[in-house]
Amino acid sequence: MSKSRFPISFSFVANRIGTFLLTVVIAATLIWVIPRMSSVDPAEAMLGRMASGAGFVENSDQILSDLRERYGLNEPMLQQYFSYLRNLVVFDFGVSVASFPTPVSQLIAGALPWTLGLMIVSIILSFVIGNAAGAYLAWEETPRLWKVAIPAAMIFTSIPPILSGLLLMWLFSTQLQWLPLSGSYGLNATPGLNWEFIFSVIEHGTLPVLSIVIVSFGFWALGMRGLLATVQGQDYVRLASTKGLKPRYILYRYMVRNAILPQVTALSLKIGLMVSGQILVESIFSYNGMGKLLYDAILDQDFPVIQGISFVVILMTAISVLIVDLLYPLIDPRIRLEGGRS
Amino acid sequence: MTPPLLGPKAKKYLLLKFDSPWLNRKLLVGLAILFTFLLFGLLGRFFWNTDLVFIGSSPLNLPPAGFENLRGQAGVGAHPLGTESAGRDMLALMIVGAPNTLFVGIIASVIGIAIGIVLGFSAGFIGGRVDAVIRVTSDVMITIPPLMVLVVFQTSIGEIGIVMMGVLLSTFMWQSPTRLIRSQVLTMREEGYVRMARLSGATTSDIMFKELLPNLMPYLFGSFIAILTTAIVTAVGLEVLGLGPQRVPTLGRAIYEAIASAALLKNMWWWWGIPTALLATMFIGLLMINLGLDEVSNPRLRKL
Numbered sequence: 001m002s003k004s005r006f007p008i009s010f011s012f013v014a015n016r017i018g019t020f021l022l023t024v025v026i027a028a029t030l031i032w033v034i035p036r037m038s039s040v041d042p043a044e045a046m047l048g049r050m051a052s053g054a055g056f057v058e059n060s061d062q063i064l065s066d067l068r069e070r071y072g073l074n075e076p077m078l079q080q081y082f083s084y085l086r087n088l089v090v091f092d093f094g095v096s097v098a099s100f101p102t103p104v105s106q107l108i109a110g111a112l113p114w115t116l117g118l119m120i121v122s123i124i125l126s127f128v129i130g131n132a133a134g135a136y137l138a139w140e141e142t143p144r145l146w147k148v149a150i151p152a153a154m155i156f157t158s159i160p161p162i163l164s165g166l167l168l169m170w171l172f173s174t175q176l177q178w179l180p181l182s183g184s185y186g187l188n189a190t191p192g193l194n195w196e197f198i199f200s201v202i203e204h205g206t207l208p209v210l211s212i213v214i215v216s217f218g219f220w221a222l223g224m225r226g227l228l229a230t231v232q233g234q235d236y237v238r239l240a241s242t243k244g245l246k247p248r249y250i251l252y253r254y255m256v257r258n259a260i261l262p263q264v265t266a267l268s269l270k271i272g273l274m275v276s277g278q279i280l281v282e283s284i285f286s287y288n289g290m291g292k293l294l295y296d297a298i299l300d301q302d303f304p305v306i307q308g309i310s311f312v313v314i315l316m317t318a319i320s321v322l323i324v325d326l327l328y329p330l331i332d333p334r335i336r337l338e339g340g341r342s
Numbered sequence: 343m344t345p346p347l348l349g350p351k352a353k354k355y356l357l358l359k360f361d362s363p364w365l366n367r368k369l370l371v372g373l374a375i376l377f378t379f380l381l382f383g384l385l386g387r388f389f390w391n392t393d394l395v396f397i398g399s400s401p402l403n404l405p406p407a408g409f410e411n412l413r414g415q416a417g418v419g420a421h422p423l424g425t426e427s428a429g430r431d432m433l434a435l436m437i438v439g440a441p442n443t444l445f446v447g448i449i450a451s452v453i454g455i456a457i458g459i460v461l462g463f464s465a466g467f468i469g470g471r472v473d474a475v476i477r478v479t480s481d482v483m484i485t486i487p488p489l490m491v492l493v494v495f496q497t498s499i500g501e502i503g504i505v506m507m508g509v510l511l512s513t514f515m516w517q518s519p520t521r522l523i524r525s526q527v528l529t530m531r532e533e534g535y536v537r538m539a540r541l542s543g544a545t546t547s548d549i550m551f552k553e554l555l556p557n558l559m560p561y562l563f564g565s566f567i568a569i570l571t572t573a574i575v576t577a578v579g580l581e582v583l584g585l586g587p588q589r590v591p592t593l594g595r596a597i598y599e600a601i602a603s604a605a606l607l608k609n610m611w612w613w614w615g616i617p618t619a620l621l622a623t624m625f626i627g628l629l630m631i632n633l634g635l636d637e638v639s640n641p642r643l644r645k646l
Contacts, residue, residue: 023482030491035498158632159625160575162582163618166597166606170615174606181606222633229642269484269518273572276489280579284601298497298583306497310490321485 012329020322025085027314031307032084036077043067045303046097093308098300104308107293112312114184115289118205119278119316122212123271129213130220131263135256137221138228141247150221157218161277165211165284172207180204182286208285212278223266227259261332268324272317279313363641369634375627376444379620383441394421394431395438395591402429406612424612426596427603432616439591440620442504443581446592447574449508450515454573455566457512458519463550465520466527477524480517488514488576496585504587511576515569522565523558530554560639567632571625578621593617 043064051060068074071094072083087093093104133150136142156164173181180186180203189200231237232255240250282291290309297305386392394400406424407417417424423432465476492510496502502510530536531554539553555562580586581594584602588595600606600614637643 019478019481022478023485026482027486027491030486031494034491034495038498038500155626156622158571158575158629159622160578162579162597163621166601166614166618170606170611174609222636226636226640226643229640232642272485272487273575276487276576276579279489280582283583294493295583298493298585301497303497307494310494313490314486317487318485 009329013326016322016325020318023318023321024315027318028085028088028311029081031310031314032081035303035307043071043073045301049097049301088311091312093311094304096297096302096305098297098302098305104304107305108290108308108312111288111290111293114287115278115282115291115313116316118208118212118282118287118289119275119320121205122209122216122278123267123274123320125209126213126216126274127220127263127267130217131224131256131260133217134221134224135228135251135259138225138232139251139255140232141251153214154218154221156215157222159215160280161212161215162280162284164215165208165281168207168211168214169285179207184288204287208278208281208287211281212274216274216277219270220263220266223263224256224259227262228255231255231259261328264324264328264331268321268328271320271324275313275317275320363638366634366637368630368637372627372630372632372634375623375630379440379444379624379627383437383444386437390433390437392434392438394434397428397430400425400429400431403427403608403610405610406432409612412609423616424610426599426605426610426613428599430591432612435591435596436593436616436620439593439596439617440624442587442590443574443577443593443621444624446504446508446511446577446587447570449505450511450573450577451566451570453509453512454515454569455519455562457516458523458565459562461516461520462523463527463554465524466531467546467550473524476520480520483514484517484521486514488572489579492576492580493583493585496580501588502586504590507577507580507587508573511573514576515573518569519562519565522561526558526561527554530557560635564632564635564639567628567635571628571632574621574624574628593621 046067047060047064072080075083091105091108093108096102096104096107099107133153136146137150169181172179184201184204185191185197186200186204189197191197237250237254240254241247245254279289279291279294281287282289283295286292290313293305294309296302297309400421402425403411403413404415404421404425405411405417407419407422409417409424421431421433423436425431426435461476461480465473488511491514495510531549536549536553539549544553577586577592578594578597581592582598582601584595584598586592586594594617596617597614600610600617603613605611605613
């Protein structure tokens with residue numbers, strides 16, 4: 001149908017990538033400006049750490065000026081800002097204060113795969129389960145049992161996942177002892193491609209994923225229910241059923257297919273909240289991801305790590321939003337043909 | 343196969359068609375829950391000694407009345423919800439903490455919705471460059487997770503109070519109302535009654551406040567409840583990380599202290615369980631209100 005060889009118009013992609021870059025730059029600027037509003041001198045704070053560790057620091061003035069030199073605190077603000085941006089491009093966030101010479105990027109690189117894995121699994125599960133549940137809620141042919149069971153399962157909707165996490169942890173780990181309490185894999189599993197490790201990862205990931213999915217799928221279900229209610233009774237749905245198509249086929253290929261578009265837009269708006277909820281879940285489950293790293297960094301007042309995590313999480317969110325936005329034209333042919341944005 | 347146009351439920355609604363859609367059951371239940379919450383916090387302090395929120399004011403680690411802790415101590419009537427490891431009475435902690443958590447959210451969302459109304463109407467009405475700037479800014483700001491920026495803020499600036507926390511949160515709460523109002527205004531301004539008003543010489547502010555605003559009401563309330571939920575979720579998240587207001591008790595902070603003291607392993611379920619249950623009730627109340635408002639703005643949902 002489409003005359004153009006490319007499925008998505010160039011201006012659409014340029015527009016989305018522009019917004020993405022703007023988001024990242026503004027976020028980076030925010031987390032650079034905020035600490036500079038504080039009256040605390042980072043060099044003195046670092047010296048304070050040393051003093052509290054050793055009790056006494058010799059030639060502290062010398063160290064102070066060295067630290068200032070090393071972190072470029074004597075340079076003009078604008079120059080500091082641009083060198084900060086330059087460093088961000090190569091993911092150089094400086095070194096951790098708590099575990100001193102380790103670069104922050106190394107700490108984050110170790111945590112990133114866990115967070116990313118948890119994020120992808122939980123977002124996809126909650127989106128798919130939620131939309132299916134919502135479609136069954138509004139559909140006229142749904143068995144009665146489902147119409148009662150689905151709303152009952154949605155009782156936790158909009159509760160922060162950290163609370164459902166605590167409840168699930170208490171129920172399944174301390175009371176029933178079915179699933180492990182914390183960590184992302186067992187002590188006797190060696191990381192690598194072996195069944196023991198994979199099983200252990202799934203076992204440890206179940207509760208964190210579950211605690212995110214049970215509180216977030218209801219949001220998609222409610223959205224889908226509302227959208228399907230507007231699709232139901234449309235002429236093309238009636239026509240499809242008069243043609244004698246199977247009701248289930250009509251539900252998926254006619255009703256859900258048309259109702260799903262605003263849900264995808266909602267997904268790109270919701271990712272940020274889901275990611276921050278997940279960071280908190282990781283911190284209570286001591287999951288080896290960014291959440292635990294952040295929790296420890298806050299306890300240690302390890303500012304470079306906090307700043308690095310904050311930037312990477314925002315970047316991750318922005319990339320996910322960009323991916324969802326770029327996928328959107330593939331499921332909505334109108335945008336593919338016209339190049340606009342709904 | 344085609345179902346009758348009006349099911350039994352829809353017929354019931356037809357009979358009640360003189361009832362206002364605002365009086366639907368979900369909305370009322372949700373409001374009742376939230377109202378009970380406020381009353382619990384506001385009136386609770388007249389019935390219970392709130393000095394018991396201070397550290398060391400009560401015996402340590404007592405379970406709620408009628409239960410036993412791991413050391414075999416039984417709960418006492420003087421501390422019906424038990425006490426925690428720093429010697430604070432749970433009931434007093436909840437009475438003082440619950441409204442604080444709600445207030446943070448309300449401050450943030452009131453400011454957020456006010457900014458949203460101004461920006462949304464400006465974008466929808468003025469259009470052009472103003473619209474472009476507002477649209478791009480809200481697109482950008484809606485992607486940034488508030489929690490991450492606020493964590494940076496808290497760890498570098500430190501100590502903040504309830505009001506400051508609400509104001510900080512509000513910087514992330516105006517985007518979705520702005521977008522919603524903008525898109526509603528864009529569709530509504532082309533409708534007959536607005537054109538009619540314009541032709542009969544109504545001023546722009548008259549059109550905004552007398553023609554559009556009443557029609558936007560259910561959306562505005564819905565948006566308000568949605569950002570209230572988001573604000574409380576974010577506030578609780580910060581508190582659970584040990585940030586947020588430090589000098590006043592909040593529900594999230596109680597959970598933070600419970601986790602930090604390994605209350606889960608010590609089986610002190612009342613310490614984290616009671617604030618969790620209270621927060622969960624608050625969120626269920628907000629969800630009910632949201633569902634009720636959905637029925638006001640989308641009449642098709644009423645017969646489902």
